[in-house]
Each structure stands twice: as C-alpha cells, then as structure tokens.
Amino acid sequence: MNKIIKYVLLDIIKSKIIIAYTLFLLLLSIGLFNLGGSPDKGILSLLNLVLLTVPLISIVFATTHFYNSYEFMELLVSQPINRTKIFMSEYLAVALSLSVAFLVGVGIPVAVFGAGLTGFYLVLTGVFITFIFVAMAFLASVITRDKAKGIGIALMLWFYFALIYDGIVLFILYAFGDYPLEYATLAMTVLNPVDLGRIIVLLNLDVSALMGYTGALYKSIFGSVWGITAAFGLLLLWALIPVLSSRRIFSRRDL
Amino acid sequence: MRNSTKQIFILAYILALTLGSQVALGNNTLNVCKTCPYTSVKEAVAKAAAGDTIVVDGGTYQEHGIEINKPLAILGRNNPVIDSNFKGQILTVLSDNVTIQGLTLQNIATSYRHDDAAIRVVQRSNVRILNNTILNTYFGIYLQYSEGIVVKDNVVKGEKGDKAESSLGNAIHVYRTDEVEITGNTVQGHRDGIYLEVVKDSEVHHNTSQENQRYGLHFMFSNGNNYTYNTFRHNGAGVAVMYTDKVHMEHNTFENNWGAASYGLLLKDIRDSVIRNNIFRRNTTGIYMESSSRLDMQHNNFERNGWAIKLLTSSIDNTLKLNNFTGNSFDISTNGPSQLNHVENNYWEKYTGYDLDKDGVGDVPYRPVSLFSMLVERVPPSVMFMRSFMVDLLDNMEKVLPSIIPENLVDEKPLMSRVKHDSDRKLTQVVR
Amino acid sequence: MIAIENLHKSYGKLQVLRNVSVEFSPGKVVSIIGPNGAGKTTLSKCILGMVLPDSGEIKIDGQSVLGKHAYRSQIGYMPQIGRYPENMKIRQVIEMIRDIRKDAKEVDEELIGLYSLKEIDEKRMGALSGGTKQKVSAALAFMFNPRILILDEPTAGLDPIAAEILKSKILKEKKRGKLILITSHIMSEIEEVADEVLCLVDGSIKFYETIPDLKAHTQEERLSRAVAKIMNEGYHP
Known part of the structure; x- marks a missing residue:
C-alpha cells in the first residue's frame, strides 16, 4: 500500500496544480495576516477563505484526479493487489498531498505570525476539511463513471455544504424562531462539516465572548477539552463515512 | 524619599486645616500609636474636642465601631491599618466637617442586616474621604442622606472570589446624597463598583472600576450628574444606568465587559443626556438602549464589540453622529x-460605498443594521452561523435591496474616513 | 487451466454475457472474436477481476478466483488503451510495477529490449504516442513471465515492425506452455498466431473451435471467409 501511495504522491506532486494551490494559499495567508493587523483578525479572514476554497479545490481536484487515474487504477487492478488497497492508496495520496499543500500554504504563515491555539485549530480544521472533501469527491467519482457527471455531483456537494445548507438552516431557524432552538441548532451545525469547522475556530477565537448569551452557551460546549475532542471526532466521522462507503462501492463495481 | 514628601504634605495639610477651618473650635493634635498617649483611635476620638486632628501612626489597630460624632480630621501617617477582624463597621461619621485620610481599613464580614461598611456617613455634610485603602470589606464607603461629600483617591478592593452576587456589597455606595464628588478612586472586586441611587448634581471623574461582580457603575433616579474620564473594564455586566435624566457621560472608557449578559453601557429609561467622546472597546454589547430618548451620542469610538449598539425600538429621537464604528461583529441591531x-x-x-465628489462623505447611504443581526435578534441560536458565507451573501443582497431591515435606520451621509475626534474639528464643523 | 461456468453479466438492462461456459487449456493461443459489444472485453475483464459477474464461476486450476486478487500474479494483461500517470517516466512505471510484484521469480525484459524502451526511459508517459504506450503495456504484460496472458487488441496502434515483434513473442510464449487470450478484429493476424477461435455474439458463445476445424467445416481457405460464412448462415457445430 505504501508503495502505491508513494507513486501516486509522486505523480500528484509533480503536477503543477498542487504547487499552484500551495502558492495560492501561501500568498493569501501572508497577505491576510499582513492586512489584518492582529493575528486574530488574520485568522478570522483566513477562516472564510479556508472554508470556501479548501473544500472547493479539494473536491474538484480529487474528482478530476480520480477520473484521470482511471486507467492507472485499471493497470493496478490487473496486478495482484487488493482493490481496497488501491482505493485507499489513491485516497490517502490525494488527501495527504492536498493537506501538505494546506499545511505549507496556511500552517506555516499561521505558525510564523503566532496565531496560537486558535491558529492550530484552524490548521487542524483545514486538514480535516481536506480529508472530508476528498472523501466526498471519491464518493461522487465511484457513483458514476461519467467524468462530467462526477464533477457535477462533486460541485453540487460543495455548493450544498458551503452555501445551500446554511441557507436552509437559517430558513428553518427563522420559521421556528418561537421555539427554543439552542440544541437543534447545535445538531444542525454538526450535520455540516463546514459549519462544524467554522464554529470550532470561531468559538475558540477571542470573539466568542462577543456572541452574547447563546455564544457563551456554545462556547461552554466547544471550549472544553471534551467538546473540542468530540467536535474533531465528528469531523473524523465526516471523513470516514464517505471514504468507507465509497471504498465499499469501489470494491464491488466494474472497472 | 516618598515617605518624607508624604509627611510634608500631611503637615502642610494639617497647617491649612488648622488655619483655615472656620468651624474648628479646638486645634489640638492627638497622636495615636503604640507608645503614644493614645493607643487606639477610638480612645483618641472620645477624648478629642471638635476641630481637633488625630494623627494615627503606622501599625495595626484592632478596632471597630468607631463613631465620629464631632468635626475631626483623622489622618494616617506611615500607613496605619485599622482591622475590624470581621467584627463590624469601622468608621461611622455622625458629624459634619469630618476628614478621613490616609488610613487602611480592612476585613469586614458580610452582614445582611447592617450593610456594614468601612466608612459610613449618615445624614451629614462636608465630609472628605481621601487617600484611604479599603480592603476585603462588605461595603467600602457608604453614604446615605448626606450632601457635599468628597470621595477622592481611595482604593477599594474586595475579594469577590467566587462569592454569590448577594453576599457582596458595593465599593462606593451612595444613597439619597447630593453634591457628591467621586474622583480618582480605584474600585474592584465588589458587587457594584460605584452605586448611586437618587443622587443629584454630583461629579464622578477619573475613577477606575474593574472586575466587579455585577456593574462597574450603577445608578438610578440620579439626575444631573456628570461622569467623565472614568474607566470601566472587566465588570461582570458592565455599566448599567436607569431611570435618569440629564446625564453627562464623556471621555469614559468601557472595555472588556465580556460575557453572556454583559454590556459596556446599559441604558434604560435615560433621557435628555449626553454621551460623547467615550470609547467602547471589546464589549459583548457596547451600548444597550431601552426606552431611552433624546440622547446626544457623538464622537464615540466603538471598537471590536460584539454588538456596538443594541437599539431597541422603544428608544426614539436619539442622535448618533460622528462616531467611529470599527471591527464590531454587528454595528447596530434592533x-x-x-x-x-x-x-x-x-x-x-x-x-x-464610494465618494465621487471627494467631500469625505459617501455618496450612497449606509445601513448599519444587517439582515443577520435582525435574525440573531429574533432567533439567538442563529448566531452560530456568524461568518458563514451564506450569511455574508444574504447581508449583501439585503443591503442592495432592503426588504426586512428597518428602512429609516440609515446613515445617509456616512463618512469615508475615521473621525479624529480631537484634531478633526474642521471637518466636524463643516459637517455640522 | 481456466474454467468458466455459466457466467452471467449485465450492465443495467443490457445483458453482456449470457450463460457463458468455456474452458481454456495451456499451450494455446485463443482468439476471442465477435462483433462490437459482443462481450469480448467484458469476458477478459471478468477473468482479471475488473468486472464482477452477476452469477457463474471462474476457476483457475480448479480454484475460484472471484473476489480474490493473489491469482493475478499469474496473469499478464495488456489493455486496449494503456493510460498511465502522466508525470511518471517510463522507467518509473516499469520500476513501480516491478516494485509491486517483487515476489516474481523471473523477470522477462525481452520486449523492453526489442522495443528499445531503455533508450527513452526518461520520457514522461504523458508525452508518449499511443503506439509507444502500447509497447510499454506489452512489455509490462510479459515482464513477469505469467502463465496466462490476456491481450486486448494488442496490435492496434502498433507499427508493423512492433506488431511483428509482439506476434513472434506471443508464439514464443505459447511454446513455453502458456495460455494466451487475444481479443482482436484482424483475421489475418488471428490466423497467424491463434490456435483456437472463440466467437461471442450478443453475450453467448457462437462457436469455439480450432482454426483447422473451422476451415474444414466451412470449406473455406481463409479464416475471414470462414467466419463470415458462419455469421451469415447461422452455423451450429
């Protein structure tokens, strides 16, 4: 398995896209930290960027990569290798290379500009988001053989999680505003990894106290060691569920 | 060095007091120390004639229940400490024309029946409480039914620990007393830092009130007072003022009042008042306004608050001009x-917006109330979606085509650059 | 050597293989022919485990291979269109496959030499022509000296010289007792290398005979005519 990861990684790193992605993140992070003044402000601006672009680039890159590696996977499948191994190698290689790009592009500026624990949470969230959206990309890719359809599904997934979901939830909150919704809201944010990641970072930033009574309630949940562990555990689940289900589909389908 | 200047100051003060005092009948000085004729303050007070000066020398005196029933000056020298040992109130002023200066008063237990304080003034006038340090007491300085009191340069520190709000007293508590001057005090660790109830024509300047359990400053039914150059920070619920007219609050700093229900300044039923040149920095809510009207709010800075201003619809006819709003999560919500x-x-x-004619005033109006802030006001849990991309999108759409946000809460002439309150007089002249 | 029993496969509503049962024995070159969409590639992919049959059984040396992967060390496969990671060099691809099949005892580099792949082994796969990629695919298929070779349209895209090299390699390996399955449309080529012809039509076996038998039955001299005759007349052996 390590061998295959090695070769796929080598292939991805050689392609210019991942380098461009790294540089893009690096420039934006340094720019935002310099503009923001304080590290906290830099983190806040970076947060929006991370939650919008990282999922988009991860899901599009991973989907395209999957379809482009189709024949390569065929070649491997004709070798005496387990399909699961091939699939997991592809997944790990893509997720790892995107994560490394993210760590270099965002992690290093965060460390250099001294953003502390919140910065660490931001970077960790970004890595999780990368793994989650690569997993979703792979799920989209194993559902259909048609590349255009697969990229379409991937984009819809991104659109849903980055945008539409929040719209739906806001609408629900507005419609049921007369009921106590504290825990319902909590549950609804857990159902979207992007929201979950945003809240982990936001509530551990200084601004959390500025969110008033409800902010304080959620801070007491996500601010504790137990809460933050549970939140990252949920993010892990968000990566595992699509990975395992797409792995299952992949090992039971025709190539 | 420092001690000697202090001594000179005290001597000069005694001189001035003895020469200038009209009411003083006697002008003797009674010394209190371990080896002096008087070894306790109580003894000296009992023996002193009206107008005398009692000088308390350094050392710790285990005393309580000292009643000052004649015009006296009690002056501390070399930091004397009067320790009540949790047995009750220390100084009770029952006479006009009393000065208490330079003492350290400490250790008074919570007493729900007596409201024990380090210094209590009852129905008197012309009392001066200067340069004292009051530590670990229930109430610090308690003024009631009096007038013409000066409370200056004192430090009142409680140890709030994790005590319940009800077991804490106020640092400076003023009730039905007029013409009070509270200046240069530092108060912390009590229930309210400065508490005024039915207090008129008073001045509160240059105080620092911090880390109190409830409010840094709290007043009600206290018309015509001035509050300037005070700093209120890290108080449990900020500053709350209620049911009062004609208040002047200028050059104060309200900062770091964080927490679930914390305000820089909570205004309830305040009318015809002036709030100018204040700084509201990093409060959960900068100003909360309820049923308040005809307030003149100008030249304030609102920096990095959760909500800069929560303006409830019961507040009308207020003026918001030449203020700076920077880095707030929400500028105004309603x-x-x-x-x-x-x-x-x-x-x-x-x-x-933009400023094509370069007059410093933006050409398109600014709507400080965002759609999201309206939603959060209606459904508080939706604050969880702060900084969500969808929220930003909706806010921007609503700004272009307002449908839900209040139409007439709008700044038709927003400024393009920060107001520099001191140097920008020219601009502010033009704008006026 | 390979036994296929009652194999069924459909893609949605489309039945690709219907009850295919056949046995292949070693030392033979079997050509699988049939019109487009008859199920030739599907059949070979079933053997490779790339396509999973709906029902039926595939056995190699009496052992079922469905859902397994280790048996593929005995198979060399040359796909119709070989696509490789674009940024890898020829050398790296070959090294990678060797790396994966480290346990192969014998490494056959004859085709690498004949196709002069060593001379261009620093070229990126993405920069190669279709023909050169086929050469790489061929070299890889034969490299580990497998007992079974599955070649999907092997000569399509190869220049005549390269095609000749491949054909002689096929015959050479046949003599060493290997089973070689070739899907192809080029009858002259089949006539040159194949011993037996398996014809699939609409997912069923139309016939499976040796070439001499086929010619005798149809009384035709050339294979292409013989096949055409059967197709047209509906021949049942």
Missing part, C-alpha cells in the same frame, strides 16, 4: 421595524 433616530455622519468601517 428588534423591530420602526426607528425614529437621527443617524448621520458616522464612520462605519464596514461601509463599502
């Missing part, structure tokens, strides 16, 4: 549609 306030010529960092 709970309903109709607002009759005058918002003009403020600087809003979030403003994205």
Whole structure:
C-alpha cells in the first residue's frame, strides 16, 4: 500500500496544480495576516477563505484526479493487489498531498505570525476539511463513471455544504424562531462539516465572548477539552463515512 | 524619599486645616500609636474636642465601631491599618466637617442586616474621604442622606472570589446624597463598583472600576450628574444606568465587559443626556438602549464589540453622529421595524460605498443594521452561523435591496474616513 | 487451466454475457472474436477481476478466483488503451510495477529490449504516442513471465515492425506452455498466431473451435471467409 501511495504522491506532486494551490494559499495567508493587523483578525479572514476554497479545490481536484487515474487504477487492478488497497492508496495520496499543500500554504504563515491555539485549530480544521472533501469527491467519482457527471455531483456537494445548507438552516431557524432552538441548532451545525469547522475556530477565537448569551452557551460546549475532542471526532466521522462507503462501492463495481 | 514628601504634605495639610477651618473650635493634635498617649483611635476620638486632628501612626489597630460624632480630621501617617477582624463597621461619621485620610481599613464580614461598611456617613455634610485603602470589606464607603461629600483617591478592593452576587456589597455606595464628588478612586472586586441611587448634581471623574461582580457603575433616579474620564473594564455586566435624566457621560472608557449578559453601557429609561467622546472597546454589547430618548451620542469610538449598539425600538429621537464604528461583529441591531433616530455622519468601517465628489462623505447611504443581526435578534441560536458565507451573501443582497431591515435606520451621509475626534474639528464643523 | 461456468453479466438492462461456459487449456493461443459489444472485453475483464459477474464461476486450476486478487500474479494483461500517470517516466512505471510484484521469480525484459524502451526511459508517459504506450503495456504484460496472458487488441496502434515483434513473442510464449487470450478484429493476424477461435455474439458463445476445424467445416481457405460464412448462415457445430 505504501508503495502505491508513494507513486501516486509522486505523480500528484509533480503536477503543477498542487504547487499552484500551495502558492495560492501561501500568498493569501501572508497577505491576510499582513492586512489584518492582529493575528486574530488574520485568522478570522483566513477562516472564510479556508472554508470556501479548501473544500472547493479539494473536491474538484480529487474528482478530476480520480477520473484521470482511471486507467492507472485499471493497470493496478490487473496486478495482484487488493482493490481496497488501491482505493485507499489513491485516497490517502490525494488527501495527504492536498493537506501538505494546506499545511505549507496556511500552517506555516499561521505558525510564523503566532496565531496560537486558535491558529492550530484552524490548521487542524483545514486538514480535516481536506480529508472530508476528498472523501466526498471519491464518493461522487465511484457513483458514476461519467467524468462530467462526477464533477457535477462533486460541485453540487460543495455548493450544498458551503452555501445551500446554511441557507436552509437559517430558513428553518427563522420559521421556528418561537421555539427554543439552542440544541437543534447545535445538531444542525454538526450535520455540516463546514459549519462544524467554522464554529470550532470561531468559538475558540477571542470573539466568542462577543456572541452574547447563546455564544457563551456554545462556547461552554466547544471550549472544553471534551467538546473540542468530540467536535474533531465528528469531523473524523465526516471523513470516514464517505471514504468507507465509497471504498465499499469501489470494491464491488466494474472497472 | 516618598515617605518624607508624604509627611510634608500631611503637615502642610494639617497647617491649612488648622488655619483655615472656620468651624474648628479646638486645634489640638492627638497622636495615636503604640507608645503614644493614645493607643487606639477610638480612645483618641472620645477624648478629642471638635476641630481637633488625630494623627494615627503606622501599625495595626484592632478596632471597630468607631463613631465620629464631632468635626475631626483623622489622618494616617506611615500607613496605619485599622482591622475590624470581621467584627463590624469601622468608621461611622455622625458629624459634619469630618476628614478621613490616609488610613487602611480592612476585613469586614458580610452582614445582611447592617450593610456594614468601612466608612459610613449618615445624614451629614462636608465630609472628605481621601487617600484611604479599603480592603476585603462588605461595603467600602457608604453614604446615605448626606450632601457635599468628597470621595477622592481611595482604593477599594474586595475579594469577590467566587462569592454569590448577594453576599457582596458595593465599593462606593451612595444613597439619597447630593453634591457628591467621586474622583480618582480605584474600585474592584465588589458587587457594584460605584452605586448611586437618587443622587443629584454630583461629579464622578477619573475613577477606575474593574472586575466587579455585577456593574462597574450603577445608578438610578440620579439626575444631573456628570461622569467623565472614568474607566470601566472587566465588570461582570458592565455599566448599567436607569431611570435618569440629564446625564453627562464623556471621555469614559468601557472595555472588556465580556460575557453572556454583559454590556459596556446599559441604558434604560435615560433621557435628555449626553454621551460623547467615550470609547467602547471589546464589549459583548457596547451600548444597550431601552426606552431611552433624546440622547446626544457623538464622537464615540466603538471598537471590536460584539454588538456596538443594541437599539431597541422603544428608544426614539436619539442622535448618533460622528462616531467611529470599527471591527464590531454587528454595528447596530434592533428588534423591530420602526426607528425614529437621527443617524448621520458616522464612520462605519464596514461601509463599502464610494465618494465621487471627494467631500469625505459617501455618496450612497449606509445601513448599519444587517439582515443577520435582525435574525440573531429574533432567533439567538442563529448566531452560530456568524461568518458563514451564506450569511455574508444574504447581508449583501439585503443591503442592495432592503426588504426586512428597518428602512429609516440609515446613515445617509456616512463618512469615508475615521473621525479624529480631537484634531478633526474642521471637518466636524463643516459637517455640522 | 481456466474454467468458466455459466457466467452471467449485465450492465443495467443490457445483458453482456449470457450463460457463458468455456474452458481454456495451456499451450494455446485463443482468439476471442465477435462483433462490437459482443462481450469480448467484458469476458477478459471478468477473468482479471475488473468486472464482477452477476452469477457463474471462474476457476483457475480448479480454484475460484472471484473476489480474490493473489491469482493475478499469474496473469499478464495488456489493455486496449494503456493510460498511465502522466508525470511518471517510463522507467518509473516499469520500476513501480516491478516494485509491486517483487515476489516474481523471473523477470522477462525481452520486449523492453526489442522495443528499445531503455533508450527513452526518461520520457514522461504523458508525452508518449499511443503506439509507444502500447509497447510499454506489452512489455509490462510479459515482464513477469505469467502463465496466462490476456491481450486486448494488442496490435492496434502498433507499427508493423512492433506488431511483428509482439506476434513472434506471443508464439514464443505459447511454446513455453502458456495460455494466451487475444481479443482482436484482424483475421489475418488471428490466423497467424491463434490456435483456437472463440466467437461471442450478443453475450453467448457462437462457436469455439480450432482454426483447422473451422476451415474444414466451412470449406473455406481463409479464416475471414470462414467466419463470415458462419455469421451469415447461422452455423451450429
């Protein structure tokens, strides 16, 4: 398995896209930290960027990569290798290379500009988001053989999680505003990894106290060691569920 | 060095007091120390004649229940400490023309029946409480039914620990007393830092009130007072003022009042008042306004608050001009549609309009109330979606085509750059 | 050597293989022919485990291979269109496959030499022509000296010289007792290398005979005519 990861990684790193992605993140992070003044402000601006672009680039890159590696996977499948191994190698290689790009592009500026624990949470969230959206990309890719359809599904997934979901939830909150919704809201944010990641970072930033009574309630949940562990555990689940289900589909389908 | 200047100061003061005092009948000085004729303050007070000066020398005196029933000056020298040992009130002033200066008073237990304080003034006038340090008491300085009191340069520190609000007293508590001057005090660790109830024509300047359990400053039914150059920070619920007219609050700093229900300044039923040149920095809510009207709010800075201003619809006819709004999560939020306030010529960092004629005033109006802030007001849990991309999108759409946000809460002439309150007089002249 | 029993496969509503049962024995070159969409590639992919049959059984040396992967060390496969990671060099691809099949005892580099792949082994796969990629695919298929070779349209895209090299390699390996399955449309080529012809039509076996038998039955001299005759007349052996 390590061998295959090695070769796929080598292939991805050689392609210019991942380098461009790294540089893009690096420039934006340094720019935002310099503009923001304080590290906290830099983190806040970076947060929006991370939650919008990282999922988009991860899901599009991973989907395209999957379809482009189709024949390569065929070649491997004709070798005496387990399909699961091939699939997991592809997944790990893509997720790892995107994560490394993210760590270099965002992690290093965060460390250099001294953003502390919140910065660490931001970077960790970004890595999780990368793994989650690569997993979703792979799920989209194993559902259909048609590349255009697969990229379409991937984009819809991104659109849903980055945008539409929040719209739906806001609408629900507005419609049921007369009921106590504290825990319902909590549950609804857990159902979207992007929201979950945003809240982990936001509530551990200084601004959390500025969110008033409800902010304080959620801070007491996500601010504790137990809460933050549970939140990252949920993010892990968000990566595992699509990975395992797409792995299952992949090992039971025709190539 | 420092001690000798202090001594000179005290001597000069005694001189001035003995020469200048009209009411003083006697002018003897009674010394209290371990080896002096008087070894306790109580003894000296009992023996002193009206107008005498009692000088308390350094050392710790285990005393309580000292009743000052004649005009006296009690002056501390070399930091004397009067320790009540949790047995009750220390100094009770029952006479006019009393000066208490330079003492350290400490250790008074919580007493729900007596409201014990380090210094209590009852129905008197012309009392001066200067340069004292009051530590670990229930109430610090308690003034009632008096007038013409000066409370200056004292430090009142409680140890709030994790005590319940009800077991804490106020640092400076003023009830039905007029013409009080509270200046240069540092108060912390009590229930309220400075508490005024039915207090008129008083001045509160240059105080620092911090880390109190409830409010840094709390007043009600206290018309015509001035509050300037005070700093209120890290108080449990900020500053709350209620049911009062004709208040002047200027050059104060309200900062770091964080927490679930914390305000920089909570205004309830305040009318005809002036709030100018204050700084509201990093509070959960900068100003909360309920049923307040005809307030003149100008030249204030609102920096990095959760909500800069929560303006409830019951507040009308207020003026918001030449204020700076920077780095706030929400600039203004409100709970309903109709607002009759005058918002003009403020600087809003979030403003994205343009200024084609280069007169420093933006050409398109700014709407400080965002759709999201309306939603959060209606459904508080939706604050969880702060900084969500969808929220930003909706806010921007609503700004272009307002349908839900209040139509007349708008700054028609937003400024393009920050108001520099001191140097920008020219601009502010033009704008006026 | 390979036994296929009652194999069924459909893609949605489309039945690709219907009850295919056949046995292949070693030392033979079997050509699988049939019109487009008859199920030739599907059949070979079933053997490779790339396509999973709906029902039926595939056995190699009496052992079922469905859902397994280790048996593929005995198979060399040359796909119709070989696509490789674009940024890898020829050398790296070959090294990678060797790396994966480290346990192969014998490494056959004859085709690498004949196709002069060593001379261009620093070229990126993405920069190669279709023909050169086929050469790489061929070299890889034969490299580990497998007992079974599955070649999907092997000569399509190869220049005549390269095609000749491949054909002689096929015959050479046949003599060493290997089973070689070739899907192809080029009858002259089949006539040159194949011993037996398996014809699939609409997912069923139309016939499976040796070439001499086929010619005798149809009384035709050339294979292409013989096949055409059967197709047209509906021949049942």
